[in-house]
Amino acid sequence: MKISVVGTGYVGLVTGVSLSEIGHTVTCIDIDENKVNKMRQGKSPIYEPGLDEMMTKNIESNRLFFTTDHKQGFEGADVIYIAVGTPEKEDGSANLAFVEQVAKDIATNIKKDTIVVTKSTVPVGTNHKVKQIIHINLVNDVKVDIVSNPEFLKEGSAIEDSFHGDRIVVGSESAQAADIIEEINKPFGVTVYKTDIRSAEMIKYASNAFLATKISFINEISNICERVDANVEEVAEGMGMDKRIGSQFLKAGIGYGGSCFPKDTKALIQIAGNVDYEFELLKGVVNVNKKQQALLLNKLNERLPDLKGKRIALLGLAFKPNTDDMREAASIVVTENLIKAGAEIVAFDPIATENAKTLLSEKVNYAESAEEAIKGSDAALILTEWDEIKNVNREVFDTMNYPLVIDGRNCFKLEEMRERRVEYHSVGRPSINNDFKKIYA
């Protein structure tokens, strides 16, 4: 099949590269010239394990092309995937301007019957709007079928998820178009679930909202665990053994971030609000997450009420490990507050530093390693569970000005930290080395 993919972000590029890997001829289109130039040279503009290698291989096999020109990119395409961003607007609803622009570009450029597939996460009813926009602006006499095909990949394991996902959702009014999309995806060997367009659109939001709910739920449980001296990790493990609950997405921490959960939960609240339905549960999930992001700051504040001139090591800046994505990362809120309180920040992230520099205050200093950031600090805050942070040389805690470690991702075993000369606070687990705390006070 000849396929075009519009938008080469985390979703578009991974989709394009994966479809070329299973034998399709794919042209990826992006309006960002810098990105396109990079990709033509086989360099991915985003960090995603395994992506560069797969990209280079398929460029060399003449199955993968990049362009900034929509007309050229749509030439001869049987199927066009829309994978542009749908960021949050000020009121929490999804901004559909990029999707609508692509719909217009499709209408004015296609010269043959085409299936238009929406991969972007879009509110219920958007695919019908896309269909309308295309029909109003269509220049040539061609047939266009619309398919909703939401994406479920996770950043940091996007390639793995594309080839081993749990399901591929295909929503369409045309059984023939749905069959073609199923056929295109067959080599992935992933179960295809066919439904109507509106249900497909809703499956995406409902899935993200449910996962976000699991996270806020375990975070609330973790807050109670701290107050009753229970250990949230053992609680989550015991809960997860019940197959009806499942063990995934029960990791307590400093809340969810990233480009999807924060915006998609708010968008679903808006989608419900538009039909006069108050999604109370999801509003609670969002509020709990906001509170949870302040957890580290509260714990730090309890121990060091005056942060003026204090050197704080920030370990991990990306919203999760194995990505360079900083969108809605807890590090943004934490940094702003620390700077406001007069602290001196030395941050470390193995991959996201370049992106962080464009987002965080100029006052933030960056270290080349976790050890370098920790050395000489008055406290270390762990925000992302990168391997480089989990495997930090433990001896470095001895070089801190005061060995206060506040771990927002439960990176270290309590037994191990009990043996160290360190005051250690984590999430939903008992704090340790309080004797040491007395000595310092």
Ligand SMILES: NC(=O)c1ccc[n+]([C@@H]2O[C@H](COP(=O)([O-])OP(=O)(O)OC[C@H]3O[C@@H](n4cnc5c(N)ncnc54)[C@H](O)[C@@H]3O)[C@@H](O)[C@H]2O)c1
């Ligand atoms: N990031 C994820 O993990 C993920 C996973 C599942 C679904 N989604 C959804 O997929 C969509 C894309 O997300 P993303 O994170 O890949 O976005 P992104 O912001 O990383 O990338 C979007 C890309 O689209 C390009 N673009 C914008 N307008 C264009 C146009 N008219 N023509 C060509 N290119 C254009 C931008 O330059 C950018 O490179 C969103 O709706 C998101 O909610 C994201």
Ligand SMILES: O=c1ccn([C@@H]2O[C@H](COP(=O)(O)OP(=O)(O)O[C@H]3O[C@H](CO)[C@@H](O)[C@H](O)[C@H]3O)[C@@H](O)[C@H]2O)c(=O)[nH]1
């Ligand atoms: O048990 C957990 C699991 C995750 N998180 C946090 O939740 C956020 C999101 O993590 P994750 O879901 O792994 O990453 P995303 O790349 O944002 O992927 C989510 O959002 C995508 C965009 O819609 C969907 O496609 C994916 O299915 C969905 O998992 C991160 O801040 C994690 O630290 C937790 O705090 N505890």
